[in-house]
Amino acid sequence: MLSDLLFRLRALVRGCTVERELDDELRFHVEHEIEKYVASGLSRDEATRRAHLRFGGVDQVKEECREARGVALVETVIHDLRYGVRTLRRSPAFAITAVVTIALSIAALATVFTLAHTLFYRQLPVDRPGELVAVSGTRGPRTPEGLVSYPDYLAFRDRTQTLSGLIAHYPYAPLFVTTNGNAKEVNGAVVSANFFPLLGIQPALGRFFDEREDQVPDRDRVAVLGHDFWRTWFASRPDAIGATVKINGVDFTVIGVAPQTFSGVTTAPVELYIPTMMLGVGYRWCDNALAADCTILQMIGRLAPGRTVADAAAELPTLMPPSWLHAPKGQNSGVAVTSPRGATTDADQARLVAILAGVAIVLLLVCCANLAGLLGAQSASRATEFRIRLSLGAAPGRVVRQVMTESLMLAVGGGIAGIALSQLFVGALGSMFFAVDMEGHPLHFDFRLTPGTVITAIAASIVAGCLFSLVPAVNVVRRRRLADVNARAATARWSSSPAGSWLLGAQAASAVALVAVTGLLSASARLMLTGANFETSHVALMRVRPRLVKYTPDRAQQFQREVVQRLTAVPGVESVSMVGQGIVLHGGGAVIALPGWAADRSMRVRYNEIGPRYFETLRTPLVAGREFDDRDSIRSPRVAIVNETLARRLWHALSGVEGPEGRAIGAPIVVSNTPHQIVGVVKDVPLQTRTAAVEPWIYVPFWQNPQQVDSRLAIRVTGDPAAMLPALVREVNRVDPDVPIAETITLPLQMAGLIRPLRISATFVGYAAALAVLLTAIGLYGTLAFAVSTRTKEIGVRMALGAERARVLWLIVREGMTVVLLGVVAGLGLAAAGSRLVVHLLYGSAPADWLFYVAAALLISLVGLIASWIPARRAAAVEPLVALRYE
Amino acid sequence: MTEPSQRLDLPQGTLDLLILKAIALDPQHGWAISERIQQISNNALRVNQGSLYPALHRLERRGWIKAEWDVSENNRKAKYYELTKKGRRQLEEQTDAWRALTAAIGLLLDHT
Numbered sequence: 001m002l003s004d005l006l007f008r009l010r011a012l013v014r015g016c017t018v019e020r021e022l023d024d025e026l027r028f029h030v031e032h033e034i035e036k037y038v039a040s041g042l043s044r045d046e047a048t049r050r051a052h053l054r055f056g057g058v059d060q061v062k063e064e065c066r067e068a069r070g071v072a073l074v075e076t077v078i079h080d081l082r083y084g085v086r087t088l089r090r091s092p093a094f095a096i097t098a099v100v101t102i103a104l105s106i107a108a109l110a111t112v113f114t115l116a117h118t119l120f121y122r123q124l125p126v127d128r129p130g131e132l133v134a135v136s137g138t139r140g141p142r143t144p145e146g147l148v149s150y151p152d153y154l155a156f157r158d159r160t161q162t163l164s165g166l167i168a169h170y171p172y173a174p175l176f177v178t179t180n181g182n183a184k185e186v187n188g189a190v191v192s193a194n195f196f197p198l199l200g201i202q203p204a205l206g207r208f209f210d211e212r213e214d215q216v217p218d219r220d221r222v223a224v225l226g227h228d229f230w231r232t233w234f235a236s237r238p239d240a241i242g243a244t245v246k247i248n249g250v251d252f253t254v255i256g257v258a259p260q261t262f263s264g265v266t267t268a269p270v271e272l273y274i275p276t277m278m279l280g281v282g283y284r285w286c287d288n289a290l291a292a293d294c295t296i297l298q299m300i301g302r303l304a305p306g307r308t309v310a311d312a313a314a315e316l317p318t319l320m321p322p323s324w325l326h327a328p329k330g331q332n333s334g335v336a337v338t339s340p341r342g343a344t345t346d347a348d349q350a351r352l353v354a355i356l357a358g359v360a361i362v363l364l365l366v367c368c369a370n371l372a373g374l375l376g377a378q379s380a381s382r383a384t385e386f387r388i389r390l391s392l393g394a395a396p397g398r399v400v401r402q403v404m405t406e407s408l409m410l411a412v413g414g415g416i417a418g419i420a421l422s423q424l425f426v427g428a429l430g431s432m433f434f435a436v437d438m439e440g441h442p443l444h445f446d447f448r449l450t451p452g453t454v455i456t457a458i459a460a461s462i463v464a465g466c467l468f469s470l471v472p473a474v475n476v477v478r479r480r481r482l483a484d485v486n487a488r489a490a491t492a493r494w495s496s497s498p499a500g501s502w503l504l505g506a507q508a509a510s511a512v513a514l515v516a517v518t519g520l521l522s523a524s525a526r527l528m529l530t531g532a533n534f535e536t537s538h539v540a541l542m543r544v545r546p547r548l549v550k551y552t553p554d555r556a557q558q559f560q561r562e563v564v565q566r567l568t569a570v571p572g573v574e575s576v577s578m579v580g581q582g583i584v585l586h587g588g589g590a591v592i593a594l595p596g597w598a599a600d601r602s603m604r605v606r607y608n609e610i611g612p613r614y615f616e617t618l619r620t621p622l623v624a625g626r627e628f629d630d631r632d633s634i635r636s637p638r639v640a641i642v643n644e645t646l647a648r649r650l651w652h653a654l655s656g657v658e659g660p661e662g663r664a665i666g667a668p669i670v671v672s673n674t675p676h677q678i679v680g681v682v683k684d685v686p687l688q689t690r691t692a693a694v695e696p697w698i699y700v701p702f703w704q705n706p707q708q709v710d711s712r713l714a715i716r717v718t719g720d721p722a723a724m725l726p727a728l729v730r731e732v733n734r735v736d737p738d739v740p741i742a743e744t745i746t747l748p749l750q751m752a753g754l755i756r757p758l759r760i761s762a763t764f765v766g767y768a769a770a771l772a773v774l775l776t777a778i779g780l781y782g783t784l785a786f787a788v789s790t791r792t793k794e795i796g797v798r799m800a801l802g803a804e805r806a807r808v809l810w811l812i813v814r815e816g817m818t819v820v821l822l823g824v825v826a827g828l829g830l831a832a833a834g835s836r837l838v839v840h841l842l843y844g845s846a847p848a849d850w851l852f853y854v855a856a857a858l859l860i861s862l863v864g865l866i867a868s869w870i871p872a873r874r875a876a877a878v879e880p881l882v883a884l885r886y887e
Numbered sequence: 888m889t890e891p892s893q894r895l896d897l898p899q900g901t902l903d904l905l906i907l908k909a910i911a912l913d914p915q916h917g918w919a920i921s922e923r924i925q926q927i928s929n930n931a932l933r934v935n936q937g938s939l940y941p942a943l944h945r946l947e948r949r950g951w952i953k954a955e956w957d958v959s960e961n962n963r964k965a966k967y968y969e970l971t972k973k974g975r976r977q978l979e980e981q982t983d984a985w986r987a988l989t990a991a992i993g994l995l996l997d998h999t
Contacts, residue, residue, distance in 0.1 A: 021956075025917060025966045026940065028959075032918040033936075035961075056937035064941035069948055 080405035102414025110422035127200025137332025163301035173282030176740035206256030379472035411465025438753025440745035512827025514769035519852030521762035535619035539747035540721035580609035625680030646696035816868025914969035
């Protein structure tokens, strides 16, 4: 074995010597043979002839010897590479185009891989993440994972044997912080004292929580700063340790700073950590945040040495708090133990990633088709070269290997460039779509290229390389069979060969489909951003939360009224309104009934409590009646506004002169068991995708709810809402600087967050479409230009025989356009299929879709026409006499 | 040189054995090996010269024979091949195997 290796090595290292020795050895043999024949009486010439005849092809024997020596593989690969570089250098434009197009499609693929890895597979950025398990309650099928209360947590933590530790944390605590003269709401985490030790995190400064600081409720007011918080609020000064920060009105002492590499275990970066005993500060919705009925905590455990996830999954249900055994529906009744992986468990994201992966693969295939076509044409032009090599004794396999080496060089080069490029794409993906959530809170997805992604991307480029080298390889093999066929005849045939046409047609079809789907997606995105029956530009949002600083409803409402008054008075503000539930344009649900209905009959509708001038602010047209105004107060009769869909659904059966909208006005309606009178009907605000029906809505006045405390404000301004926001926040601060203000973003930004999957798809498919159109143009142009150049003589003959220039022009254009138009027709079918795959992302009405199909078909036809026109013009410009002298 | 009317093509895989045998006594260069095989077999076997050299190189790689440059009988540099220990063992094993095989086939063919 060793000697074999040495032998190969010697052959490789001293390749020249070995080659020379082989030469010498074979020459010696032949000369000996000649001597023998001469000795037997033949003339020297005849002897030489016979000797060579008997020996056979020297080069072939040499080749076989090399192969027998076993160095052949390495040697040929190096040789092929060198030869490949030379070939590619001869046509740099082609090589660069190929590498760039592969790079662009591999970059898209690598970006999707990175997205998928981050969303679904990545482990937590902590010490030995493989040992961690997420422990949660289960609440029956199809309900979100069960959060637990502090006593529940203790029941698991104190008795588990399979886990070496269990932490509890509440990672989404809105903490309104005042310190150093700054005041802002930040995202905080309430964590058990063992949080940092269990995850293996070391402080950047100071220390983390001590066990003793997490034993008595509300006693130890200590806080750990996130690294970013430390940098922005304390300018990274070491004297931050010991400083006081006011969190939701309570003074805390800073004891440490988390490291820069750790910003929590969710995608919402944590700015501040406080111990679980201070949960009451971070969570305001329970009277006693540490009581058994306040289920807010998540749990993460670390497996004890030698234990598996299955061990923990078997043990933890036996430790369940007794109350879980007979829990009512919707409460925790079991335990789930999982490996925490990825940033999300959202099925919508999985569907999005599947779509993106599909598009990336289609793009790569289009790229393959394009290169296969171009390489096919190129290999046809190299027919003479291949023929010579084949007749000189090169095995067909050897020539095929040469062709494949060249393709693989392009593919791998493109793959490496694509991976580099994907770094840019991944950065853009993060900053464009994953920087903030739809309430304006910062997100930290930390998209990063992993070795696995790099390997997969390179593998994909190699597969692509093999695919697109198939056509030229088949050409070589076929050439061998047709070795005697005139080379020019073979080249001329390529452009109109079925394979070439198929490839071009497939590219055109994919381009049409991608362009049409891009149109659908971006039209939907635009519709949602500009609004249908609502208008988002020039609307600023903010959330004011007096509840966090323990305002009573009376005081809070007084505060809200003053805020609205002051904001309305700010120059540049057109109108101010608010919602009481959920975010602007959304809201919650309610049950309604008509007075005449049977006791058990009711209807679920969408619901929100809105301030006066809400529809004016959002530019939602009133169909009949009026908006809420200052008349509608806590003392006046309860009133409601319905949307057209609800009006039609409730009153369509009534006959009369007026439409259902008119009849609705003044009608009584029961909303959540309270009688209301309808005073207005508004247009539907279509916020649902095409797969869902338009929902019935009912709106009631914000000021008729005596429990109202917090609000989300919508402020229409004349100028840029983002630029106005700081001034608006200052104005609210003037009323009471201690009231937390959050979610200060613009309405378009909120909508953008809401339709993130749609925007990502639109951008990504748009990218693929642009590339596909470009590739189609390049492919068509390249093939036709090549056909023209090889058929110059034929064209010359035609023209010499009296063909008109227009006819020649038409001949070439027809050749290109036949393929393109067939592709376009197939593409329309593909587009229809493709749009069905993304229908769950689309908004607005379907009937206008045909416009995008037509536009896509026209665009590709036009691009095809231009791409065939240029080479056709060149053909028509051929001078018959010059052409006949050609070659 | 008289060409025998009927020559046998070498059965697959026997060329290696013949080469080993041809250099069993003393080192030989490639041409002499092909001559020797032809002579000893009374010109009955046809060694394709084109396949002789790849076979030599293959055997050398396997470590059954080793090559050395030396001066030939007509005073020219030639590459001489000789058996290694491993090659000698191979020759014995393959000779036995061949004998056993031909004997068995002979028996079968003689059986009436």
